Amino acid sequence: MSELTMKLDVTPAQIEAIKKMADNTSASIGCGNEDFDKQSTHQVKMVDAMLKRNNLPPRDFN
Structure with missing residues (x-):
């Protein structure tokens, strides 16, 4: 399966929110x-x- 590459406009606050959600999920594993x-x-x-x-x-x- 080929990987789709796309560009998104993301704010620094949105990146931090994604990182925090991943941290929380990682802590639950x-x-x-x-x-x-x-x-x-x-x-x-x-x-x-x-x-x-x-x-x-x-x-x-x-």
Whole structure:
């Protein structure tokens, strides 16, 4: 499957909100449901990759 690349206008506050949501989700991984953990791990990795690809600072909680 090819990866779709797009450009978005995102404010610094929106990037921080995305990072905080990923931090909160990351903190919940391992607290119960295996399906949740798998999906959340994948989604957090996608956020981390997006930050790195755009030369943005990493999340606080890794």
